[in-house]
Amino acid sequence: MAGVNGTYGIVKDHAFHVSAVAAADGSPFEVGAYKTLAVDIDGAPTSHTVLFKCTGANGVEKTLKGMKVSDWATGTSTSGTSETWQFDITGLKTVIMDISAMVPGAGSLTVKGTAVA
DSSP states (O other): OOEETTTTTEEEEOOOEEOOOOOOOOEEEEEEEOOOEEEEEEEEOSOOOEEEEEEOTTTTEEEOOOETTTTTOEEEEOOOEEEEEEEEEETOSSSEEEESSSTTTTEEEEEEEEOOO
């Protein structure tokens, strides 16, 4: 759903990583007028870390803090799978989900998000 008017407003899906098998920078999400972002992290790698990042008006990458939906814990990264994280992205320029510390060949990881305006 790219820019679709739905029950909950205008929504846009974005793939940061699809079946990634090694550490990599994620495809940046251009925030535009979107205000919230839910990110699903799924897969079965034996070891990984997803770093939550953003850029603002000056274009410098910074840490982004999110909230895990299952238990409302907050964080700036995760090593979990089968998780959904929520982020307030109001006023940001881009959101980036980078995979670091992933052991190549030890499973794959998919990181996708849905933004709502």
